[in-house]
Structure formats: C-alpha cells, structure tokens
Amino acid sequence: MAASEYVLEMNEISKSFPGVKALDGVSLKVKPGSVHALMGENGAGKSTLMKCLFGMYEIDSGQVILGGETVKFESAKDALKSGISMIQQELLPIPYRSVMENVWLGRYPVTGFGPFKLINNKKMLADTKAIFEELKMDIDPTTWVVNLSVSKIQSMEIAKAVSYKSRIIIMDEPTSSLTENEVGHLFGIIQKLRAEGVAIIYISHRMEEILQIADEVSIMRDGRLVGTFPASELTTDLIINKMVGRDMSHRFPPRDNVPGEVVLKVEDYTSPDPKSFKNVSFDLRKGEILGVSGLVGAQRTELMESLFGLRPIASGKVWLHGKESYIKSPVEAISRKIALLTEERRVTGIFPILAVHDNVLAANWKSYVKKNFLLDLKRCDSDVKKSIDMLSVKTPSSKAFMQNLSGGNQQKVIFSRWLLTEPEILILDEPTRGIDVGAKFEIYTIIADLAKRGKSIIMISSELPEILGMADRIMVMCEGRMTGILDGKSADQEEIMRLSTQFM
Amino acid sequence: MANATTLAAGGKLWKSVKDLAAKRAVLLVLLLLVLATGIAQKNFLSWDNLINILMITSVYVIIALGEGPILITKGVDLSAGRLVGLTACIAASMLQRTDYASKIFPDFPMMPLIVPIALAIVAGVAVGLLNGAIISWLKVPPFIATLGTMVIAYGAVSLYVDRPPHGASPIGGLRDDFTSVANGAIPISGTFRLPYIIIIAVVVLFLMWILLNRTRLGKNIYAIGANPEAAVVSGVSVSRTLITVYVIAGALYGLAGSLQAARQGSATNNLGFGWELDAISACVIGGVSTTGGVGTVGGILTGVLMLTFMNNALVFLNVSPYWQNIVKGLIIVAAVAVDIRKYLRKR
Numbered sequence: 001m002a003a004s005e006y007v008l009e010m011n012e013i014s015k016s017f018p019g020v021k022a023l024d025g026v027s028l029k030v031k032p033g034s035v036h037a038l039m040g041e042n043g044a045g046k047s048t049l050m051k052c053l054f055g056m057y058e059i060d061s062g063q064v065i066l067g068g069e070t071v072k073f074e075s076a077k078d079a080l081k082s083g084i085s086m087i088q089q090e091l092l093p094i095p096y097r098s099v100m101e102n103v104w105l106g107r108y109p110v111t112g113f114g115p116f117k118l119i120n121n122k123k124m125l126a127d128t129k130a131i132f133e134e135l136k137m138d139i140d141p142t143t144w145v146v147n148l149s150v151s152k153i154q155s156m157e158i159a160k161a162v163s164y165k166s167r168i169i170i171m172d173e174p175t176s177s178l179t180e181n182e183v184g185h186l187f188g189i190i191q192k193l194r195a196e197g198v199a200i201i202y203i204s205h206r207m208e209e210i211l212q213i214a215d216e217v218s219i220m221r222d223g224r225l226v227g228t229f230p231a232s233e234l235t236t237d238l239i240i241n242k243m244v245g246r247d248m249s250h251r252f253p254p255r256d257n258v259p260g261e262v263v264l265k266v267e268d269y270t271s272p273d274p275k276s277f278k279n280v281s282f283d284l285r286k287g288e289i290l291g292v293s294g295l296v297g298a299q300r301t302e303l304m305e306s307l308f309g310l311r312p313i314a315s316g317k318v319w320l321h322g323k324e325s326y327i328k329s330p331v332e333a334i335s336r337k338i339a340l341l342t343e344e345r346r347v348t349g350i351f352p353i354l355a356v357h358d359n360v361l362a363a364n365w366k367s368y369v370k371k372n373f374l375l376d377l378k379r380c381d382s383d384v385k386k387s388i389d390m391l392s393v394k395t396p397s398s399k400a401f402m403q404n405l406s407g408g409n410q411q412k413v414i415f416s417r418w419l420l421t422e423p424e425i426l427i428l429d430e431p432t433r434g435i436d437v438g439a440k441f442e443i444y445t446i447i448a449d450l451a452k453r454g455k456s457i458i459m460i461s462s463e464l465p466e467i468l469g470m471a472d473r474i475m476v477m478c479e480g481r482m483t484g485i486l487d488g489k490s491a492d493q494e495e496i497m498r499l500s501t502q503f504m
Numbered sequence: 505m506a507n508a509t510t511l512a513a514g515g516k517l518w519k520s521v522k523d524l525a526a527k528r529a530v531l532l533v534l535l536l537l538v539l540a541t542g543i544a545q546k547n548f549l550s551w552d553n554l555i556n557i558l559m560i561t562s563v564y565v566i567i568a569l570g571e572g573p574i575l576i577t578k579g580v581d582l583s584a585g586r587l588v589g590l591t592a593c594i595a596a597s598m599l600q601r602t603d604y605a606s607k608i609f610p611d612f613p614m615m616p617l618i619v620p621i622a623l624a625i626v627a628g629v630a631v632g633l634l635n636g637a638i639i640s641w642l643k644v645p646p647f648i649a650t651l652g653t654m655v656i657a658y659g660a661v662s663l664y665v666d667r668p669p670h671g672a673s674p675i676g677g678l679r680d681d682f683t684s685v686a687n688g689a690i691p692i693s694g695t696f697r698l699p700y701i702i703i704i705a706v707v708v709l710f711l712m713w714i715l716l717n718r719t720r721l722g723k724n725i726y727a728i729g730a731n732p733e734a735a736v737v738s739g740v741s742v743s744r745t746l747i748t749v750y751v752i753a754g755a756l757y758g759l760a761g762s763l764q765a766a767r768q769g770s771a772t773n774n775l776g777f778g779w780e781l782d783a784i785s786a787c788v789i790g791g792v793s794t795t796g797g798v799g800t801v802g803g804i805l806t807g808v809l810m811l812t813f814m815n816n817a818l819v820f821l822n823v824s825p826y827w828q829n830i831v832k833g834l835i836i837v838a839a840v841a842v843d844i845r846k847y848l849r850k851r
Contacts, residue, residue: 310737334739348737351730353797362727363738365720374718417738 013062040220085161095146252469257451259288269316291471339423352403387416408439562705570753578796579646589776591624591761604677625758632754636747686766729796
C-alpha cells in the first residue's frame with residue numbers, strides 16, 4: 001500500500017458526554033506541510049475533536065491514523081511523544097520560572113549517571129536559543145515568563161511544540177489576544193513551519209485570518225463535519241453559510257434606536273497608573289450605542305472598569321443625568337443602574353461550579369429579598385426561566401452547572417444577569433468574543449433592541465466590522481488617550497485604524 | 505416486549521441506585537457502620553446510647569456549622585477550637601456556685617444564666633470580627649490570620665484563668681441550672697427523653713440551613729467561594745460578607761463553648777484544643793470543598809455524625825482508642841477521594 005498523502009486521518013470519530021452527542025462520525029484528514037483550518041460555531045465540536053486527538057478525551061468509536069499507523073493516546077503525554085502539540089487558547093505557563101525551563105518542562109536535559117542526575121542548564125540554554133533563532137523569535141531564554149507579553153508567551157509555546165519535533169501543531173484561537181503586528185509575526189512563524197512540512201490545525205473564528213493563512217478549511221456543525229474545502233474556493237459569506245446552515249446575508253440586525261438626551265458625561269478621566277488612560281472625556285446619550293475601538297493595550301477595559309468602580313481614578317468627573325456622581329465600587333455602580341459585562345468571561349464573569357440559576361441571579365439577589373429577609377425563591381425561579389427563555393440559552397435546566405455550558409451560552413447567561421438588574425447604562429466589553437456566528441447575531445439583536453428601548457450602551461469591540469455595523473458613534477482610543485469620536489454612519493475602517501495607531 | 509421494558513426499568517433503577525450511592529457515599533457508609541456495630545453489640549443501638557451520641561454530636565455540629573461556611577468561601581478558621589475554650593472559660597467563670605470553695609472570681613455576683621452565655625457569644629463574635637477584619641482589610645490569608653488569633657485566644661484564656669491562689673486550675677463547681685442546659689432533657693414517655701442540647705443543635709442546624717439556602721448572604725457566600733473576582737463585579741460586597749461569615753462562626757463557637765462547659769461541668773484553658781481540625785475534618789467528610797463554593801448543611805451534619813458514631817462504635821467494639829485516630833485519618837482521605845470524583849473532569 002502506498003504511503004498515505006495525509007499525515008493525520010481521523011475516521012468516523014464519535015464521542016458522547018452524558019446527555020450530549022458531542023461528535024457524531026467526524027472524519028478529518030490533514031496533509032503534511034499545510035495549514036488546515038477548523039471552523040464552526042461554539043459547541044460545534046471543534047475543541048472536543050481536538051481534545052480527542054490530543055489524548056485528553058477517550059474516543060467512543062472511530063480511529064486515528066497518524067503517519068499511516070493507527071494510534072490510541074491515553075494522555076496528552078502520549079500525543080506529544082508521537083509528534084502532536086497543542087497550543088491552547090488560554091496559555092498556562094509557569095510564571096515564576098525561566099522561559100527555557102517552561103520549554104523543556106518535564107524533560108530537562110541532564111548530566112550524570114544512574115539516579116544521580118543534574119539538570120544541564122548549559123545545554124538547555126543552547127537548545128532553546130537554537131530553536132528561537134531558527135524561528136526568528138526575539139526572546140531571552142533566561143527571563144521569567146511573567147515578564148513576557150501574551151504574544152511572546154505564545155511564541156514560546158510554539159517553540160516548545162517545535163522542540164518536541166511535532167509533525168502536527170494544533171492552535172486554538174491563537175490570535176484572540178494578539179495585536180495586528182503580532183498576528184503578522186505569528187503568520188510568519190506558521191509559514192516557516194509549513195515550509196518545513198509541519199501540519200498546522202488552526203482553530204479560529206476570524207474569517208479574514210482563515211482566508212489569509214489556511215490551505216484547507218474543514219467546517220463543523222452540531223458535532224458533524226459539514227465538509228473540507230480548499231480555502232481558495234471559500235468566501236466569508238460561504239463559510240458563515242456552511243457554519244450556521246442558513247443564509248446570513250445580514251450580519252447585523254437593522255437598528256431603529258433614536259439617541260436622546262445625554263445621560264452620562266465623563267470629563268478628564270485619568271488613571272493613577274501613568275501607563276493607563278488619561279484625560280478621557282466623552283458623553284453618552286439615552287438610547288445610543290457608543291462603540292469604543294482601539295488595539296489591545298489601548299486601555300479601553302481599564303477606563304470602563306474605572307467607570308464601574310472596579311478601579312480607582314487619579315482625577316476626573318462623572319455626571320449621571322446631569323448630576324455629578326462618585327462611583328467607587330461596583331455596588332454603587334449597580335445601584336445607579338450601570339451594568340458591566342466584562343471582557344474575561346471565565347475570570348470575572350462566570351461562577352463555574354454554581355448552577356445557571358445562581359449565575360443569572362448573582363447581581364440580583366437584593367431585589368428578591370422579602371420583608372422577612374428570606375429570598376423569594378418562587379419569583380427567582382420564574383424570572384430565571386423567563387430570562388433564559390428570552391435569550392434562548394441552551395441548557396438542560398437552570399440547575400445545570402455553568403461550567404458545562406458553551407462559551408456563547410455562558411455569555412447569554414451573563415447578559416441575563418445584567419438585564420435583570422434593569423440597567424440604564426450597559427457597558428459591554430467585547431460582548432461577542434469567543435462566540436459563534438449564530439449567537440453573535442442574537443447578541444447584536446439584543447443590543448439593538450435594548451438601545452431601542454432607551455438603554456444607553458457602551459460597546460468595546462476589537463472587531464471593526466462589529467463596531468461599524470452596530471455603533472451610532474465610535475470613540476477611538478490609543479495608548480490610554482482618546483484620539484477621536486466618529487459618526488458611525490460615515491466612519492470607515494481606515495480612519496479608525498489611523499486613530500487607533502496615532503501614537504504608535 | 506414487556507420483558508424488555510422491565511429490563512429497561514430495572515437498569516434505570518440500578519442506575520439511580522448507583523447515582524445515589526455515589527452522591528451519598530458517606531451517608532451509606534455511616535448507616536452500614538451503625539448497623540454493623542449494632543449487630544455486633546446490641547447495646548450500641550439502645551436509645552440511651554444513640555441519644556448519648558447525638559448529645560456529643562450536638563456541640564461538635566455547632567462548631568462545624570461555624571467552620572463550614574468559612575470553608576465554602578475558600579477560607580479556613582484555625583481559631584475555632586481555642587475560641588470554644590476561651591468562651592467556655594468565660595461562661596464557666598461567671599457560673600460557679602456561690603458556695604464553691606475555689607471560685608476564680610469570688611466577687612462575681614450571682615447573675616441570670618443568660619448573661620454569661622451572652623458574654624461568651626459576644627467574646628466569640630469579637631474574635632470573629634477580628635478574624636474577618638484581618639482577612640478582608642489587611643488581606644492576610646485566612647490560614648495565617650486565624651493561626652494568629654488561635655494562638656492569641658489561647659494566651660488570653662490562659663491569662664484569664666490564671667488567678668492566684670488557684671493558678672490555672674479547672675473552673676469547676678458550676679451551677680446546676682447551667683449544667684442542666686446541656687445535660688437536662690424534656691421527658692417524652694417512659695425512659696425516652698429529649699435533651700435540650702439536641703433541640704438547640706437542631707435549631708442551629710435549621711437556622712444555618714435557612715441562612716445558606718434562603719438568604720442573600722448565603723448566596724453571596726457560595727458566589728465568593730466559586731469565583732471571588734466575578735462576585736466583586738456582580739456587586740457582592742466581599743469584605744462585608746466575609747466579616748459576617750467569621751462573626752457568625754464566632755457566635756456559634758461562643759454558644760458551643762458555653763454548652764461544652766455545661767456538659768463537662770467544668771472548663772480549662774485547654775478545652776477545645778485541636779477541635780478546629782475535627783470541625784474541618786467533619787466538613788470535608790461531608791462534602792464541603794476546601795477549594796470553595798461547595799458544601800451543604802446536610803453534608804456537614806453527616807460528616808460530624810460520621811466522626812462521633814465512628815468513635816463511639818470503636819469504643820463499643822473494644823478497639824484501642826489509639827486506633828480511632830488511624831481510622832479517622834483514613835476516613836477523611838477516603839471520603840474526599842470518593843467525593844472529589846464528582847468534580848473531576850470526565851474523560
């Protein structure tokens with residue numbers, strides 16, 4: 001039999017979890033020296049498939065053929081040894097250890113004999129340097145990882161994958177926290193690896209990226225493979241179409257909100273941290289969607305968290321409905337009808353081990369306390385049910401643990417939490433990050449509807465089409481300063497990018 | 505066809521039995537332990553003995569109900585045992601019989617029963633407040649903060665009871681009306697009597713169940729344990745909640761200290777030594793997670809019952825008391841090893 005043209009063949013893989021068929025006969029074939037994009041809505045089964053490949057899940061049925069041999073991995077360690085590496089979306093390096101120790105963790109080069117072995121730091125340093133040079137990465141192998149930027153840590157993880165002599169490198173949303181420049185650098189590295197015959201399985205939601213870097217695209221939906229296509233035959237609309245299984249010619253809902261009087265006025269907001277925001281002034285109208293654009297590091301999140309009372313300010317004033325206000329804690333912000341949907345859902349949003357029910361009500365218990373200090377659980381239950389029905393959260397029941405929901409559904413639960421507080425001002429920090437296309441449209445619809453009902457919305461987003469598609473006005477920030485406020489109808493991508501990089 | 509249905513129903517039943525066994529493993533082991541010991545030694549299952557065990561359980565469960573919510577917030581309270589000792593001595597010192605020869609405070613007047621017990625609870629509340637303040641305002645980790653107050657509480661109680669000419673001797677000769685709070689009972693019928701102390705424990709259990717399940721404070725306790733950062737963003741006042749939790753615990757230690765002094769009829773500065781570890785053990789056996797966010801009142805009660813029944817059963821079976829510690833240690837590890845299976849990621 002001739003050698004297969006594929007380095008990896010996954011045939012008819014199925015995997016069930018209690019109550020869910022996560023993968024249903026999925027086949028994936030990857031050629032060596034290619035970038036194979038894996039796309040699909042959240043919950044389509046991409047991560048599950050990759051975890052099956054990487055030995056983190058056991059497969060119920062199906063087979064994995066790696067370089068012509070059928071393999072069965074018991075653990076991630078097995079997979080690594082066989083030449084498969086995975087670069088997770090959330091990188092978890094050991095912060096207070098050197099870069100090279102992170103790269104060679106668990107297999108440090110040693111000298112000595114028998115049980116008397118010592119770590120050979122010299123060899124470790126030389127080996128690490130060699131890899132960094134080969135991949136043109138500018139990282140000092142002896143520095144502590146805690147000192148590195150996200151992009152550098154990611155480079156380090158790629159170097160680690162290369163050090164395992166991996167034939168296949170899985171990258172899960174590698175660009176989700178990178179700036180444009182860093183993405184360019186990452187693509188350079190990917191192309192180098194591809195030229196050396198490494199296969200890259202690339203998971204991402206960003207269409208533009210996929211079309212730029214991928215050779216082939218496999219699209220999944222509801223635990224099944226829709227198909228594998230050459231990237232050259234695809235367009236953004238085609239991909240979306242196949243992912244959601246319906247025509248999505250309108251990516252954004254129509255909006256008919258009418259901005260009214262000013263409800264929030266911010267003047268000269270300055271952070272005590274000299275590297276953070278300074279002298280930011282803007283206002284927000286009733287029923288308006290104010291987009292906040294900028295690159296990672298523009299201090300948009302820091303500014304909004306200060307408005308919400310999560311961070312202190314050095315100077316600056318806020319007027320709510322024309323009255324000067326001082327908001328020093330989230331408790332005060334919530335009582336003044338402000339809500340904040342945070343950027344890092346997992347860190348500051350969800351309570352993973354609590355029920356969906358308690359996650360919805362986390363910011364709302366106060367309004368369910370009866371005169372006898374007990375909670376009105378009946379009203380709690382019915383309101384939770386109403387909320388999760390309204391946003392069509394997919395969950396077996398409101399008693400299910402939050403950690404068992406997909407990212408998009410978790411986000412909807414957090415939306416329900418804030419909507420229940422009946423806010424007048426909603427600050428949404430990257431509300432559609434890590435959310436599939438279908439759910440994105442639902443979230444946009446919710447946002448548009450809220451604005452129509454007279455709620456004022458501040459929406460931070462790093463996705464330019466989203467900002468342009470949703471915002472009435474767009475505030476652009478760069479390096480902690482406001483560089484302009486544009487009209488949503490007349491603004492274009494070039495102008496926003498110019499303002500986003502004004503001080504760079 | 506009918507056969508298949510029966511089979512399916514049987515399988516379903518078996519599955520729910522298995523689920524129940526996994527969920528309530530500790531409770532099942534407890535029941536087996538009680539039955540097995542009862543078969544080996546008939547007296548073990550006598551009313552007198554069961555009531556006796558429940559009376560012992562009562563004080564411990566009150567302490568564990570203080571410790572449990574703290575563990576749920578991802579904290580720990582090492583001062584629990586010493587606070588029980590401190591509050592026991594405070595209550596006892598004011599409740600010695602007037603005709604008792606070696607009263608440590610001969611000048612204390614006769615006071616109504618409620619006053620010394622209230623003062624013991626106030627002392628517990630004060631140290632609880634101190635714990636909470638150190639943890640939430642000075643940001644000292646709970647383990648260290650309560651390690652400090654544990655040592656301080658022991659020093660304080662030793663100074664308090666060290667009264668010449670008696671020195672640090674036990675505070676005995678307690679008033680009968682006081683000791684009967686812990687040892688007295690309501691006669692029900694024949695030999696069956698319902699001790700006050702069990703009623704007190706049941707009331708505390710009920711109140712704590714209400715607190716954790718039916719109040720905003722309880723929901724915030726779980727939220728802080730599950731994700732403190734998200735709790736802050738959701739407008740939970742974390743400092744205030746934590747301080748309240750430690751204060752409630754302090755009050756419960758004060759109550760437990762008073763009851764223990766009454767039960768023993770005396771108190772020393774060494775009373776309560778190491779009891780915080782028993783309380784923590786009972787909680788983790790009962791499924792309270794030391795990583796926060798998980799734990800129930802029912803679980804805590806099961807854990808305490810497990811420990812007290814086990815001790816008593818081993819006595820009945822004539823096992824050397826030294827074995828009790830070995831068995832206790834094994835149960836702690838085994839219970840958590842089984843319990844943690846519920847949370848380990850399924851492969």
